[in-house]
Amino acid sequence: MDYKEINGRESIPDDAGTHDPIALLSNAAAVLKEEMEDVTWVGFFRVKGRKLVIGPYQGEIRISECPVGTGAKGIAARDDRTLAVPDVHAMAEYCIDEEDTRSVIAVPVHRHGRLYAILFLESGSRGRFTDADARGLEEFSSILTKQLDS
Numbered sequence: 001m002d003y004k005e006i007n008g009r010e011s012i013p014d015d016a017g018t019h020d021p022i023a024l025l026s027n028a029a030a031v032l033k034e035e036m037e038d039v040t041w042v043g044f045f046r047v048k049g050r051k052l053v054i055g056p057y058q059g060e061i062r063i064s065e066c067p068v069g070t071g072a073k074g075i076a077a078r079d080d081r082t083l084a085v086p087d088v089h090a091m092a093e094y095c096i097d098e099e100d101t102r103s104v105i106a107v108p109v110h111r112h113g114r115l116y117a118i119l120f121l122e123s124g125s126r127g128r129f130t131d132a133d134a135r136g137l138e139e140f141s142s143i144l145t146k147q148l149d150s
Contacts, residue, residue, distance in 0.1 A: 003132075003135075003136030003137075003139065003140070019147065019148075019150055021111070021116075021148055022055065022056060024144065024147050024148060025044045025055050025056040025117065025144075026056035028044075028056075028119075028140070028144055029042045029043050029044065029056050029057050029058045030058055032058075032119075032121065032140070033058035033059070036121070038123050038124070038125050038128055039121050039122065039123050039128070040059055040060075040100070040101065040122050040123060040124055041057065041058070041059030041060065041062065041101075041120070041121065041122040042057060042058050042059060042119075042120075042121050042122075043055065043056060043057020043058065043059065043062070043119075043120055044056055044057065044109065044117040044118065044119055044120065045066060045073050045077075045117060045118045045120055046116065046117045047068070047077060047114075047115050047116060047117060047118075050067065050068050051065050051066065051067050051068060052065065052066045052067075052068060052073055052074060052077055052117075052118060053065050055117060059122070072085045072088070072091065072104050072105075072106045072120075073104075073106045073118045073120050075106075076106035076107070076108060076118050077106075077108070077115060077118050080108050080115050081108065082105065082106065082107045082108065082134045082137070082138055083105070083106045084103070084104070084105040084106075084129040084130075084133070084134055085103060085104050085105070086103050086126055086127040086128075086129070087102060087103060087126050087127070088101055088102060088103060088104055089102070100124050101122045101123070101124065102123060102124055102125055102126045102128070103122075103123050103125060103126055103127055103128040103129055104120065104121065104122050104123070104129070105120075105121050105129040105133060105134065105137065106118050106119070106120050107119040107120075107134070107137045107138055107140075107141050108141065109141045109144055109145060109148070110141075110145045110148075111145065111148040111149060112148075112149055116145075116148065119137060119140075119141055119144075121137070
């Protein structure tokens, strides 16, 4: 994946120039789903108190809520750090939504200095998400954060 093409922009594409957070997350999910190979699901889980609630996404239906601290996205939210899981079936705390999912990555997204959402991606391949993916998606999250803060 060439993150330079995606992250070389000043902003997530949006023809209307909206600053609506749901619209921005929707376009961000669409960009990643279109540009990334071997990714079956891309979306956001928004922080609502001590749980994560599904937000805009591209892919099949998933659970709508997850407690902070549970599963890859919940652990990423609790620790406010990126978490890549090369084999979800080997992770004791993982809540399997889809049997075909093999690997995931969860990346924090901030708004006004606070954790706002978790960017979450799934793949049917073990070990799909590399350190380069983590760095690229963290940069993507930073670009998105600037838009959410404006």
